[in-house]
Amino acid sequence: MSYRKIFFAVMRRDLQVAIQRWGDLTSPLMFFAIVTVLFPLAMSPEREVLRGIGPGVLWISALLATLLSLNALFRADIEDGSMEQLVIGPHPLALIMLSKTFVHWLITGLPLIILAPILSVSYYLPASGVKILCLTLLLGTPTLSLLGSVGAALTAGLRQTSGLMALLVLPLMLPVLMFGARATDLAADGFDPTGPVYLLAALLVLAISLVPLASAAAIRISLD
Amino acid sequence: MLEARKLSLWRGANCLFQDLSFEVPPGNALLVRGANGTGKTTLLRVLCGLTRPEDGRVCWNGVNIEKEPEIYRSQLAYWGHLGGLKADLTVLRNLQFICRLNGLDEAAVQPVVTALSLDRCADLPVRHLSAGQKRRAGLAGLLLSTAGLWIMDEPFTNMDDNGKELLRQKLKQHLDRQGIAIVAAHHELDIPGHTLQRLTLGAGQ
Numbered sequence: 001m002s003y004r005k006i007f008f009a010v011m012r013r014d015l016q017v018a019i020q021r022w023g024d025l026t027s028p029l030m031f032f033a034i035v036t037v038l039f040p041l042a043m044s045p046e047r048e049v050l051r052g053i054g055p056g057v058l059w060i061s062a063l064l065a066t067l068l069s070l071n072a073l074f075r076a077d078i079e080d081g082s083m084e085q086l087v088i089g090p091h092p093l094a095l096i097m098l099s100k101t102f103v104h105w106l107i108t109g110l111p112l113i114i115l116a117p118i119l120s121v122s123y124y125l126p127a128s129g130v131k132i133l134c135l136t137l138l139l140g141t142p143t144l145s146l147l148g149s150v151g152a153a154l155t156a157g158l159r160q161t162s163g164l165m166a167l168l169v170l171p172l173m174l175p176v177l178m179f180g181a182r183a184t185d186l187a188a189d190g191f192d193p194t195g196p197v198y199l200l201a202a203l204l205v206l207a208i209s210l211v212p213l214a215s216a217a218a219i220r221i222s223l224d
Numbered sequence: 225m226l227e228a229r230k231l232s233l234w235r236g237a238n239c240l241f242q243d244l245s246f247e248v249p250p251g252n253a254l255l256v257r258g259a260n261g262t263g264k265t266t267l268l269r270v271l272c273g274l275t276r277p278e279d280g281r282v283c284w285n286g287v288n289i290e291k292e293p294e295i296y297r298s299q300l301a302y303w304g305h306l307g308g309l310k311a312d313l314t315v316l317r318n319l320q321f322i323c324r325l326n327g328l329d330e331a332a333v334q335p336v337v338t339a340l341s342l343d344r345c346a347d348l349p350v351r352h353l354s355a356g357q358k359r360r361a362g363l364a365g366l367l368l369s370t371a372g373l374w375i376m377d378e379p380f381t382n383m384d385d386n387g388k389e390l391l392r393q394k395l396k397q398h399l400d401r402q403g404i405a406i407v408a409a410h411h412e413l414d415i416p417g418h419t420l421q422r423l424t425l426g427a428g429q
Contacts, residue, residue: 013321081306
């Protein structure tokens with residue numbers, strides 16, 4: 001059976017489950033929207049101040065929204081036994097984990113990218129900044145989902161995990177946050193953001209190729 | 225042939241089993257018995273390769289399952305007490321997924337659903353099924369695999385008389401096809417035309 005078929009079979013089922021649990025999915029998105037809308041209300045409404053903090057706030061909220069949604073990533077799969085079926089199945093577990101993480105990104109990361117340009121209006125970001133904000137989110141949020149999947153897989157077998165999970169993966173996510181916010185900042189100020197954007201792309205490629213192996217190993221440990 | 229060679233496993237200070245060895249040749253079934261908490265489920269998880277034994281190994285056709293896990297896993301179907309079905313999806317969708325993953329045609333689902341009298345609830349989400357219907361749906365998943373080794377954890381729980389009889393029949397057909405079955409159960413099991421090997425855990429260990 002081809003890898004593509006396995007990838008899409010797992011993806012299709014996870015999307016079907018996600019559609020049934022629509023309510024759970026919107027909460028990270030709501031979090032992202034609320035935080036980014038509240039900042040301009042609480043800070044001084046001066047153009048310069050908001051323009052200065054905009055990229056940082058948008059990126060931090062995106063990171064925290066992703067982190068919020070990661071806790072439950074494999075929980076349901078482990079509780080209903082479908083994860084152990086996948087683990088003892090003959091198909092490569094890393095591929096299955098990649099497929100599951102991709103679905104997670106589709107339902108949490110992708111809506112953030114669509115929402116971000118609308119929310120960036122309140123920060124007076126110029127068009128060049130908004131373009132790079134979306135590009136960096138497009139490159140950065142999959143990396144965040146992937147890194148988070150290792151943490152979620154490692155803590156999946158534990159009872160109370162929310163704090164531990166953030167502690168584990170947050171340090172790994174910091175480079176993504178720094179390059180993402182910095183590139184947006186540079187572009188908004190009219191400078192060339194190519195450097196940090198390339199670095200984000202490199203991080204994504206690295207994460208796609210290595211992280212699924214790590215989360216597959218982590219989930220095996222969690223199920224032992 | 226499935227072999228266990230000198231398996232030992234401890235949980236904290238509790239020894240669940242030590243130097244446990246057995247062989248189950250094709251066409252045979254092993255009934256694992258024992259009181260609650262004596263390690264039946266743990267033994268089955270060791271045989272599946274989910275839990276690593278502290279000592280000893282499990283061999284499939286003479287090869288350690290940790291050496292060639294893909295070959296072993298393609299021959300293995302495990303039916304644990306969790307069931308492995310998605311509660312939010314309908315029975316049909318769950319079974320179609322199993323078919324796709326096993327490389328079977330989706331048309332294989334309908335006969336199995338009918339054979340297990342699941343027609344009426346095939347379009348219901350698994351969470352709305354009764355406990356017994358959930359077990360039947362789990363059994364349907366098992367029947368949709370092409371595996372030669374069935375490992376079942378308390379398969380008779382929550383089954384009605386008709387379901388138990390059906391399961392016994394399916395086990396017999398599986399053994400007639402030279403399959404291997406490992407069944408953990410509290411009570412006796414008889415499969416007409418086959419003698420079962422027995423293993424009792426927690427007695428004198």
